[in-house]
Amino acid sequence: MQGTVDGFSYGLVTPLVAYLMACLGGALGLRCTTRALLVAQPSRPAWLALGAAAIGSGIWTMHFVAMMGFTVRQAPIHYDKPTTFASLGLAVVMVGVGIFIVGYKGARGTALFTGGTITGLGIASMHYLGMAGMRLNGKLEYNTLTVGASVVIAMVAATAALWAAGQVRGFLWSVGASLVMGLAVSGMHYTGMAALTVHLHGTSAPTSGASPAELLWPMLVGPLAFLLIAAVVVMFDPLMVMGNPDWTPVQQKPGVPAHPDVHHPAQRPLRPVHQVARRGSRTPQNR
Template identity: 65%
Template sequence: MHGTDAVSGGYGVINGFSYGLITPLAAYLMACLGGALGLRCTTRSLLVERSWRPGWLALGATAIGSGIWTMHFIAMMGFSVAGSPLNYDKRITFASLGVAIVMVGIGIFIVGYRGSTPMSLVTGGTITGLGVASMHYLGMAGMRLHGRIEYDTKIVALSVVVAVVAATAALWAAVSIRGFLPAVGASLVMGLAVTGMHYTAMAAVRVRMVGGLGRLGGDEPTTLLAPLLVGPVVFLVLAGVVVMFDPLLVMGNQDWQKPGEVRRPVPAPPRPVWPARPPWEEASYQRER
């Protein structure tokens, strides 16, 4: 992607696709899964009682944040720098997951409680997009290698704009799009936008190599990232089960009816009809009242 020979003081040769298309496709699928579950939960939050809304919004924020974080580090499994191994700082890596969930959560809660007004969408989308970008660059800050990471400022700014636009469009889709197929389409577009933001940001990366081959800090990707990715993936699967077997469906409160379809009200149960009292009992009953 960038660079010259991997010598001290020069720029190292970067490869963002060490495993070909395997890591980009896997990353894209995880971004789509997290986006689909997050959008579904956000839509649910607008259709349930207010007391249930925070739970659905929190589940949606965690799903989107986990999906974006998982996408990032799956894509980073294919990232390499010639002449240097890559390790990751465990605390910073965990912190990047927390930043993703919290920032996405703030944006989703704004839209969940303020509705789809232009102000709430712009505010929520900006916060969510900045959260996605912060997660990416914080995760990059946790990388340990025999070199110093530098960035092209213009491409970094472009990646942040892409993140904000993608997040705003995703929040608009969550509160505006109904129906299964449109929701699937919105999830695919969201996954494409998030993955595109990642690789746009990676295009800004340059690595200036430094002398010395001392021991790197942090953990190797095979010992940190692979086991670490299991948790978010399992969570996304469980969240998918919750969404698919939503108790509201059992109660008959469905939200995917066709546009323009009018729900028929459920008829009230008939009132019981009691047998008439004999005249002598009716007179006694009226005196007692």
């Protein structure tokens, strides 16, 4: 018996909130990636790790907020907690691999393609592992072509978002990249859900047990708290918030700061010779 699936039990509320969660995680994570391209080597891994955790938490939160609106009318839904949290860990790790590639190799060419592909596969893997943690009196089946389309959407949009983050063009540019990342996650999620059919093991009357929202909210508290903390970190770093259109990613060398301190005599940029002479150095003919 095929179950009656409803992915929008709360109307447009869950899709909109889910998209905002994906955009929030994307904005924080991609901004951290942008910041990592502007700092010296010792600080770069910390920014990239924070970015990976923010994006991973954002896409995981997006998925399960959207799942609050998913019901099968003939069968109650429960979630296996170990599998559910394993999907969060998988998202953070795979997104982290993609972000570290872009953070160290640059957002172009082979590095961008590889990082975007791994990040997109991380988004898709999180989704389908999270779905594997769903428990109900039935079997989940997927249309192979639609699943493939959902994975392609994730990889293409994630690559575009990482490219935009690597342009280092200020805050508004990163906001646009986060909107693309949110689109990647949401588009992948609902395309993947469109591939799903539920075959029930037997007939059962609708039950009045706990709703998906009641089951999922306790699990979302931790990732939501982390996103708020990450947002505070971003807000208290002026370079992260204001941006600078003149910034360019630096070519790091051992012992050389990403951005020299112009107030330190040893790190002041040298002026052209003709400017030095013009500012008061006397030639033998003037003495």
